[in-house]
Amino acid sequence: MSLNALLFDLDGTLxxxxxxxxxxxxxxxAEHGVSFDADFFARHMSGHTNAQICLSLFPDLSAAEHERIADEKEALFRRLLEGASLAIPGVVPLVEWALDRGMSVGVVSNAPPANVRAVVQSLGLAGKFAVEICGGSVPRGKPDPMPYxxxxxxxxxxGERAVAFEDTPLGIRAAVGAGIATVGLTTTQPEENLLxxxxxxxVKTYEDQRLTAFLAERLSMAS
Structure with a gap:
């Protein structure tokens, strides 16, 4: 078994x-008189699809209203992203390391396509990802393994020739369910939840030497 692909979640991972x-x-x-705290975000929003999030936040609104609110929120997110420097330390060098060794890299996210494009562009990695699986591009999103x-x-x-990177238990379960060895990023969740x-x-960042050793071991394993 060797290593042929690295697959990254988007938010909290890239x-x-x-x-x-x-x-x-x-x-x-706030426009709908709704508020939430950090605990609600962690339990009901982080890693979930927009449809799931809107159902949690606005249970009395229609699916059409949910879609409109989600579109408005994502447009605001992309405006806030402009000029921001949010790369997880070491992620760009890791992508370049993989490409230099002939691996494929991809994004697998519940985020909408416009967000994926905006984030990838902000990292200077446009055109580097061989596959981009976005929210709505497959019938079922994470935690279902289908996107992976x-x-x-x-x-x-x-799956056994890939490594996935995720920051939420939902995303990890999706990747593991597809048979992929998965590394957790402690951006949004404690280590024990990810394990x-x-x-x-x-790991906290891609600069962790334990990750370097983990990938080197996967790369050197005989096929």
């Missing part, structure tokens, strides 16, 4: 963006 998402969601929620399975299929890489969800390793 970029430390939760503060901007919270700011944007609070702004649109579709990414693997499009890359032509079996309990199935992560093999939990």
């Amino acid at each position: 970029v430390d963006s939760d503060a901007l998402h919270i700011q944007a969601f609070r702004a649109v929620a 399975r579709v990414a693997l299929e499009r890359l032509g890489v079996p 309990a969800a199935g992560a093999l390793l939990a």
